[in-house]
Amino acid sequence: MNLNPSRGDLIRSQNYVSGRWLDAHDGATFEVCNPADLSRITAVPDSGARDAEAAIEAAQAAFAGWRATPAKARGQLLKRWHALILANQEDLGRLVSLEQGKPLAEGQGEVLYAASYVEWFAEEASRIEGDLIAPAVPGRRMMTVREPVGVVAVITPWNFPAAMIARKIAPALAAGCTLVAKPAEDTPLTSLALIRLAEEAGVPAGVINIVCASREQTPALVDVWLADARVRKISFTGSTPVGKHLARASADTLKKLSLELGGNAPFIVFDDADLDAAVDGLMVSKFRNGGQTCVCPNRIYVQDKVFDSFADKLVARVAALQVGPATDPKAQIGPMINARAVEKILHHIDDAVARGGRVLTGGQRVHPELGPNYVAPTVLADAGQDALLCHEETFGPVAPLFRFRSEEDVIRQANDTPFGLAGYFYSENVSRIWRVADALETGIVGINEGAVASEAAPFGGVKESGYGREGSKYGLDDYMHIKYLCQGNL
Ligand code: NAD
DSSP states (O other), X not given: OOOSOSSGGGSOOSEXXXXXXXXXXXXXXXXXXXXXXXXXXXXXXXXXXXXXXXXXXXXXXXXXXXXXXOHHHHHHHHHHHHHHHHHTHHHHHHHHHHHHXXXXXXXXXXXXXXXXXXXXXXXXXXXXXXXXXXXXSTTOEEEEXXXXXXXXXXXXXXXXXXXXXXXXXXXXXXXXXXXXXXXXXXOHHHHHHHHHHHHHHTOOXXXXXXXXXXXXXXXXXXXXXXXXXXEEEEEEESOHHHHHHHXXXXXXXXXXXXXXXXXXXXXXXXXXXXXXXXXXXXXXXXXXXXXXXXXXXXXXXXXXXXXXXXXXXXXXXXXXXXXXXXXXXXOSBOOOSSHHHHHHHHHHHHHHHHTTOEEEEOOSBOOTTTOTTOBOOEEEEOOOTXXXXXXXXXXXXXXXXXXXXXXXXXXXXXXXXXXXXXXXXXXXXXXXXXXXXXXXXXXXXXXXOSOOOOTTSOBOOEXXXXXXXXXXTTTTGGGEEEXXXXXXXX
C-alpha cells in the first residue's frame, strides 16, 4: 500500500511566510524519513535566524488586520479550514502515518481529532465576551474586554503531528492572534499540508507562518523568537527540559506561556474494579500510538488480590498485538519514531530487569528485517520502585505492573513524581472514586476510562507537566488577556 497523498500539492517542501512558499534564506535543507524503513520522503528547509526574523515580521504586520477582523469572520475561516481538513482526511491520515509511523486507522483518527479542535474554536470565536462590573463608587462604569495577546510562537512535537498543531493554531486564530510555528523535525509534513489547506481556506498572508528546522538548527531559530519582544506568547508541547528552557528564556520579555510537557501517568486497578474493563482501558490508553503519548500510563499499580488475574488477562491481549508498518493493514503497533526513542525504551526495560523485574511478554526489538525501529509490546512485573521507568517517561509500548496493598500506599506512590499530567484508576466503589479522584495530583483523571481526550475538555497538567489548558471553553484564555476599562464622571 502506498502512503503518499493522492493530492501531490499536499507534500510541501518549503516554509510558508507572509503568504508565500519559500526556501530557507541560505537554501539549507534536511531530510524527512519514514520511521518504518528509514526511506527518504523529501527534504524541507533547515531554517535559521533570518527565516525566524522574517516570520515574526510577517506575523506582526498581519496582526492589526487580523485582530480587527470580526470574531465571526475569523470563526468562518476556521470553519472553511475544518471542512477542507475533513475533505482531505484520507490524504492527511496517510501523511501522518508516512512520516510518524502510526497505523493507518490511527492516522485517519488523528486527523478527525485535529479537525474537532478547529471546529470547536471556530464556534468559540463567537463567544469571546467581557463583563460589566458593578461599580465600587458612584459615577463610574467599569467593564472588561478580552484582547488577543499578539504574535504567538507555536512549537510542536512529533507524536501527533496533526492534532498538536491544530489545537494551537485554531484557538490562536479564533482569539485574533497571528503566529509563527515550528513543527517537530521528525514530522514537519503533516503541519505543512495543514497550512496548505489553511491557505486554500483563505487565511490572509502573514496570519500563519511556519518554518522548519532540524534538531541541530532549532535552538538558533527559536532563540530569535524567545529574544524578540514582539512575540508575546509561546505555546509549546514537548519534553519538560525544553519547556523549562523556554520558560527561562522568556523571562526577559515576560511572554505568556502555555506548556504541555511530559507525563508519568499512574494507572491504578483496585481489587473492586471490573478487571475486563480495566484491561480494555489500559490497552487503549497504553498502546495507542505505540505508547508514544504524553497521557499514556507509565506505571500500572494493581492491588495484590487481583494482580495475577489482571496480569494474565493483560498479557494475553498484549502478546496478540500485531507489530508492523502502517502499510500493513493488520498492524496495531507501528515503528517507534527514531533510534533515540528505541534506545531509551530498551534501556528502561533492561534497567527494570536489573532491578528485579520479570518480562511477562515482549522485551526486545522485533522485525529487524523491516527496519531498526520496531519494539515488541511488553509487559513487565515486579520491578523495584527505583526503576527508571518509574521516574522517567518511557514513551513506548511498555506496561510495567507494580503490586500494592492499600489505597493509602498507592496514592502515595502515584503522586511520588514531579509530573502531573494524567492519572487513571478503576474501581466500582463510589466513595473510593471520589476520594481517589480528589487525591491524584494530575490535571486529568480517567475514572473507569482510558481514552480521556476531547476537544470539549481542558487538556493540560500540573507540577512539572506544565501549565495552560488546550481545548474546552478555557482554551481561548491562554491566547487572550483581560483589559479593564473604567469610565468616570458619569
Ligand atoms: P522535545 O521537547 O524534544 O521536542 C518538542 C519540540 O521542541 C520539537 O519541535 C523540537 O524541535 C523542539 N525543541 C527541541 N529542542 C529545542 C530547544 N532547545 N529550543 C526550542 N525548541 C526545541 O520533545 P519530543 O521528543 O518531540 O516529544 C516527546 C516529549 O513531548 C515527551 O516528553 C512527551 O511527554 C511530550 N509531549 C507532551 C504532550 C502534552 O500534551 N503534554 C504531548 C505530546 C508530547
